Amino acid sequence: MRATTKAVLLVVLPLTLLSACGLGSKDVSGTAYLAISVEGDQPLTKAILQEEVLQAQTIVEAFRQLHPHVAIETNLFRESEFIAEVRRRQAAGLGPDLMLLPGSTAHTLVDADLARGLRLPGATRNQLDPDSLARLEITPTTVAGLPILRRPQLACYNRDRVAASPATTVALINQARRGLRVGLAVESRSLFWSTGPLGADQALIAAAAGRPLKADERQGLMRWLEWLSAANFNQQVFLEPDQEALVQGLLERRLDWIPCNSGNLSRLRETLGTALGVSELPSGPHGPATPITRLRVLAFGTGSTARQRNVAEALALFALNPWIQSTLTTNNQDMLPTNRFVPPSALHTPVLKAMQRSVEQADASDAISKLLPAGEPRDRALSRLVTAVAFGELTATDATAAVIKALAPAP
Amino acid sequence: MNDLFGQILGWLPMLSRPQVLLQLALVGLVVVGGQLLARRVGRTTRHWALELGATVVMGGLGCGLLAIAQQPVTLALLLIAFVASLQLSELLLRRSTGWLPADQMQPLRYLLIRPFLFGGLVWSLIELLDTRAELALIPLGRWVGATVNVGDLTRLVVALYLLMVSSGPPSLGVAWLLKRVFALERVSVRAMGLMVRYAVITLGTIAVLETIGFNSTAVLAIAGGLSVGLGFGVKEVFGNFVSGLWLLFEGSLRPGDIVALDGDFCEVRRLGLRATRLWRDRDNAELVIPNQTFFNSSTVEFSVGRTLFRTQIAISVDESQPISTILGLLEEIAAAVPGVETHLPPQAYLQGMGDCGADYVLKFWIATPFKNRSLCSAVFQSIVERFQVLGIALPYPHLVIERPPVGPPAQPSG
Numbered sequence: 001m002r003a004t005t006k007a008v009l010l011v012v013l014p015l016t017l018l019s020a021c022g023l024g025s026k027d028v029s030g031t032a033y034l035a036i037s038v039e040g041d042q043p044l045t046k047a048i049l050q051e052e053v054l055q056a057q058t059i060v061e062a063f064r065q066l067h068p069h070v071a072i073e074t075n076l077f078r079e080s081e082f083i084a085e086v087r088r089r090q091a092a093g094l095g096p097d098l099m100l101l102p103g104s105t106a107h108t109l110v111d112a113d114l115a116r117g118l119r120l121p122g123a124t125r126n127q128l129d130p131d132s133l134a135r136l137e138i139t140p141t142t143v144a145g146l147p148i149l150r151r152p153q154l155a156c157y158n159r160d161r162v163a164a165s166p167a168t169t170v171a172l173i174n175q176a177r178r179g180l181r182v183g184l185a186v187e188s189r190s191l192f193w194s195t196g197p198l199g200a201d202q203a204l205i206a207a208a209a210g211r212p213l214k215a216d217e218r219q220g221l222m223r224w225l226e227w228l229s230a231a232n233f234n235q236q237v238f239l240e241p242d243q244e245a246l247v248q249g250l251l252e253r254r255l256d257w258i259p260c261n262s263g264n265l266s267r268l269r270e271t272l273g274t275a276l277g278v279s280e281l282p283s284g285p286h287g288p289a290t291p292i293t294r295l296r297v298l299a300f301g302t303g304s305t306a307r308q309r310n311v312a313e314a315l316a317l318f319a320l321n322p323w324i325q326s327t328l329t330t331n332n333q334d335m336l337p338t339n340r341f342v343p344p345s346a347l348h349t350p351v352l353k354a355m356q357r358s359v360e361q362a363d364a365s366d367a368i369s370k371l372l373p374a375g376e377p378r379d380r381a382l383s384r385l386v387t388a389v390a391f392g393e394l395t396a397t398d399a400t401a402a403v404i405k406a407l408a409p410a411p
Numbered sequence: 412m413n414d415l416f417g418q419i420l421g422w423l424p425m426l427s428r429p430q431v432l433l434q435l436a437l438v439g440l441v442v443v444g445g446q447l448l449a450r451r452v453g454r455t456t457r458h459w460a461l462e463l464g465a466t467v468v469m470g471g472l473g474c475g476l477l478a479i480a481q482q483p484v485t486l487a488l489l490l491i492a493f494v495a496s497l498q499l500s501e502l503l504l505r506r507s508t509g510w511l512p513a514d515q516m517q518p519l520r521y522l523l524i525r526p527f528l529f530g531g532l533v534w535s536l537i538e539l540l541d542t543r544a545e546l547a548l549i550p551l552g553r554w555v556g557a558t559v560n561v562g563d564l565t566r567l568v569v570a571l572y573l574l575m576v577s578s579g580p581p582s583l584g585v586a587w588l589l590k591r592v593f594a595l596e597r598v599s600v601r602a603m604g605l606m607v608r609y610a611v612i613t614l615g616t617i618a619v620l621e622t623i624g625f626n627s628t629a630v631l632a633i634a635g636g637l638s639v640g641l642g643f644g645v646k647e648v649f650g651n652f653v654s655g656l657w658l659l660f661e662g663s664l665r666p667g668d669i670v671a672l673d674g675d676f677c678e679v680r681r682l683g684l685r686a687t688r689l690w691r692d693r694d695n696a697e698l699v700i701p702n703q704t705f706f707n708s709s710t711v712e713f714s715v716g717r718t719l720f721r722t723q724i725a726i727s728v729d730e731s732q733p734i735s736t737i738l739g740l741l742e743e744i745a746a747a748v749p750g751v752e753t754h755l756p757p758q759a760y761l762q763g764m765g766d767c768g769a770d771y772v773l774k775f776w777i778a779t780p781f782k783n784r785s786l787c788s789a790v791f792q793s794i795v796e797r798f799q800v801l802g803i804a805l806p807y808p809h810l811v812i813e814r815p816p817v818g819p820p821a822q823p824s825g
Contacts, residue, residue, distance in 0.1 A: 030424065030427075031421065031424035033425075043544070044544040044545065044548065045548075046548055049545065049548055071421065071424075073418075073421040073422075073424075075541055075542045075545060076542050076544070076545045077542060088485070088538075088539070089539055090483065091483055091484065091485040092431075092434075092483050092484075092485035092486040092489070092539050093425075093428055093430035093431045093433075093434060093482075093483035093485075093486060094425055094428075094431065094483075094486065094539050094540060303428065303430060303483070304428075305427055305428055305429070307427070308424075308427075308428075
């Protein structure tokens with residue numbers, strides 16, 4: 001046999017065999033690729049990795065008990081780079097089959113043809129939490145992805161240092177004056193909870209939507225910026241660059257009170273044990289807190305084979321069933337289910353109740369999540385301005401105009 | 412380790428996707444097509460320029476067609492770019508044979524160009540198939556007091572490779588500077604460069620190991636144990652290695668020097684760490700001599716720029732000729748032979764009276780020991796020819812057999 005013929009056979013034969021393997025039986029078997037988005041820009045550590053894949057791992061392990069011939073390969077990408085990563089892989093034909101990501105990113109992916117919209121059967125639709133479903137709707141019949149879990153923002157504190165979380169922003173600053181070490185992150189998503197109590201939430205939403213601000217909205221925005229500036233003058237209020245720095249501060253007991261995401265709870269609980277206190281975030285004179293609830297969604301890639309699509313869809317539907325949702329919720333107590341039929345008994349712990357109260361507060365933050373996706377240049381500009389105000393480089397008055405300008409959407 | 416293999420095996424099912432297969436088939440076609448075309452043109456040798464041209468044209472056309480059909484193309488582009496880069500590097504290497512030393516070609520190909528290209532391909536493929544940061548966190552086990560993961564191991568290997576490959580020229584630069592600053596005339600720059608290089612590699616390795624978290628005491632203990640083991644196991648290699656370093660450091664032997672080995676003059680071509688490469692003029696052979704040889708035996712050596720060699724021939728002349736005339740004649744004849752140095756005039760001596768006549772020695776200088784045989788022969792030839800013209804006999808050993816005269820046989824008495 002000539003060398004050239006051999007070379008052709010060497011290339012073609014294995015590929016043909018592999019291709020044939022991919023077009024086999026219709027039962028759920030094979031390998032699907034799951035891409036998971038990781039919030040924040042900090043370097044990936046083992047702890048962050050475990051935190052982000054915890055729920056996905058539980059779902060996959062349970063699914064594999066049912067379908068042992070299934071393998072799920074997971075890849076983690078930063079939330080700010082997620083869309084670019086998926087686009088790059090799709091361009092090589094190596095895109096993920098399934099993506100676990102924030103709801104807003106799912107919308108963007110569908111708009112960019114990097115994920116396919118989903119037509120949900122009535123039975124499935126009925127099972128889902130209506131608010132979560134509404135955040136994902138493209139048309140009345142199609143959604144950008146399946147909502148799997150909710151991670152509300154909470155107040156996490158060290159009970160050895162403070163018996164209960166301050167109920168108001170005023171009480172928070174007063175306690176800080178008495179020695180409570182409070183941590184705040186300049187990331188807009190981590191800090192947005194404080195806009196509601198100071199009456200600045202509608203101003204930020206209006207600015208991000210490109211709508212002119214009313215006088216009272218502008219006043220609210222300036223009040224929030226003044227509060228941030230005043231808070232930083234307090235020696236016991238520490239401004240950190242990101243959410244991960246806050247978590248590390250509480251873990252190392254450098255901080256006593258931080259706004260946290262429910263996703264951080266497993267890690268905090270592991271280190272702080274019973275000293276970890278969890279509560280809803282403080283309200284203020286102008287309203288309740290506006291915490292951001294991270295909706296985690298399963299979206300579907302566009303380059304899958306029939307078999308991979310089959311596995312991905314089966315896994316997504318499995319992740320929705322009340323049993324696995326209940327297991328995920330009660331096992332780790334770091335998320336809320338999206339299935340309405342999870343038995344209420346599964347949600348009867350103080351931590352889960354605090355999460356439910358947080359979700360009920362989160363109306364305004366839904367809008368800001370949609371208008372100002374994490375990692376967008378406008379989001380970074382807001383963080384920079386907040387830092388400048390907090391450290392006294394900008395006055396609240398100057399910063400108000402600058403924030404409105406920075407948040408204006410590109411024409 | 413199992414996690415890493417599991418992760419790598421997890422990439423394979425991507426091959427079941429038609430769009431991936433299509434790209435791989437295109438790359439296969441481009442490679443095979445290029446080779447077929449090149450073989451058709453140049454039957455005996457590989458025609459790299461044609462192969463490269465075929466890869467670029469066929470690859471460009473194929474990728475263009477895939478893009479028009481709105482099929483993914485990045486993987487094919489990446490693999491074709493890798494193949495084309497290999498072909499281009501081969502083409503450039505072959506074109507540079509005129510000015511690039513032959514012994515630099517292989518290290519350049521196998522230590523620099525190919526590892527870089529292959530590393531770049533693997534890096535890009537990982538970027539497409541996996542997440543580098545996530546892959547780096549896969550644990551490999553606990554080694555020497557540190558939990559090592561894939562990222563640590565990769566960092567260690569890359570740092571060592573870069574230290575090995577790139578520390579050469581900067582080390583030579585530092586050595587040159589040290590030599591100039593401290594006026595170290597006798598010490599070879601190359602020797603100092605090697606010392607600096609080994610120091611950089613050792614310190615760099617220790618620094619990387621420290622960063623990973625290896626226990627430095629345990630590392631030192633392992634290094635000590637290895638040194639003893641290697642010292643006993645391969646002591647000849649180590650002996651030659653140390654001798655090589657010493658030769659370089661001392662500067663007693665350098666490329667271009669001429670040494671006499673078993674009566675033959677050889678030129679030093681390359682001073683290695685284990686062995687020295689010599690060129691022997693007599694039969695144009697290259698000899699690889701272990702460095703220890705130069706330490707264990709005395710060596711006659713002519714350094715570069717000091718190769719003037721004083722040679723001599725011995726000759727017997729008829730003892731009846733006037734001695735002063737012969738001495739003058741011998742010096743005059745030798746000085747007239749091309750190749751014999753005239754600024755250091757030849758000198759002739761009477762050594763004594765031999766069996767055949769008066770024994771003279773003629774000493775003269777030549778530029779290099781390599782000309783010894785030919786110039787000695789030329790001088791001898793000139794002397795013989797001139798003496799024949801002048802009628803001076805050159806005695807040589809004669810064997811004279813004298814037979815006693817044979818008389819009539821004696822008559823028996825009686």
